[in-house]
Amino acid sequence: MRTELVVVLAAIGCVGTAQAAERIRYEEIPNHIGPFGTYIAWRGIAVITVDGVKHSGRQLLLQPDHLRVFRKDDDWEDLPSDHVARIEIRQRGRFLTYAEMAFSLPLFFPAIECEDSHHPVICWTISSVAFSPVWATVAATPFFLAAEGVTFFIPPKVYEIVH
Numbered sequence: 001m002r003t004e005l006v007v008v009l010a011a012i013g014c015v016g017t018a019q020a021a022e023r024i025r026y027e028e029i030p031n032h033i034g035p036f037g038t039y040i041a042w043r044g045i046a047v048i049t050v051d052g053v054k055h056s057g058r059q060l061l062l063q064p065d066h067l068r069v070f071r072k073d074d075d076w077e078d079l080p081s082d083h084v085a086r087i088e089i090r091q092r093g094r095f096l097t098y099a100e101m102a103f104s105l106p107l108f109f110p111a112i113e114c115e116d117s118h119h120p121v122i123c124w125t126i127s128s129v130a131f132s133p134v135w136a137t138v139a140a141t142p143f144f145l146a147a148e149g150v151t152f153f154i155p156p157k158v159y160e161i162v163h
Contacts, residue, residue: 021160026081029062032159033087036064042097044090044156045069049083050163058093087159091151099144106135 024032034040040060047055047069055077061068067084070076110127117123128135 021086021158023160023162026084026161026163029159033089033157034062036062038062040089042094044088044092046086046088046090046156047079047084048086048088049079050085051083055079060087060089082163084161086161088156089159090156091154092148094151095144095148099141099148102138102141102144106138 022032030036038061040062042058043060045057045060047060047067049055055069057069057071057076059070061070061076064081066078066080067087068076068078106128110124113127114120114123
């Protein structure tokens with residue numbers, strides 16, 4: 001029973017790797033991915049250059065002469081258009097942002113309210129109660145995490161850049 005389950009899950013996980021890349025010219029990016037000057041945000045981004053180096057990040061800025069890949073550490077790198085060989089866009093990571101916000105938002109208001117308080121425990125208690133409707137966002141977190149789990153099985157969009 002377990003062996004069959006592992007085989008089925010492995011087969012489902014490999015579906016995305018079997019998808020063929022869409023071959024486009026760099027100038028055709030606005031027709032396939034998005035207009036130049038826009039961001040592709042909160043996704044799993046991988047840009048492979050002609051020398052075979054993989055540049056990964058969470059956001060991608062599309063420009064007519066280069067791509068800017070934003071990494072998780074708030075750093076970025078610009079890749080000239082003539083160096084780009086492949087662009088992969090995954091749906092993974094799309095809902096994690098919502099889960100992070102669901103936990104941080106209820107703490108944000110009391111933190112601002114109680115910044116200069118002489119009685120921080122009392123202030124945090126009162127502020128947390130006052131902003132209790134915001135705590136409802138925490139209840140949505142399991143749904144965000146479930147949606148994130150589904151994105152694991154969605155194959156990436158792959159664009160091979162023809163020079």
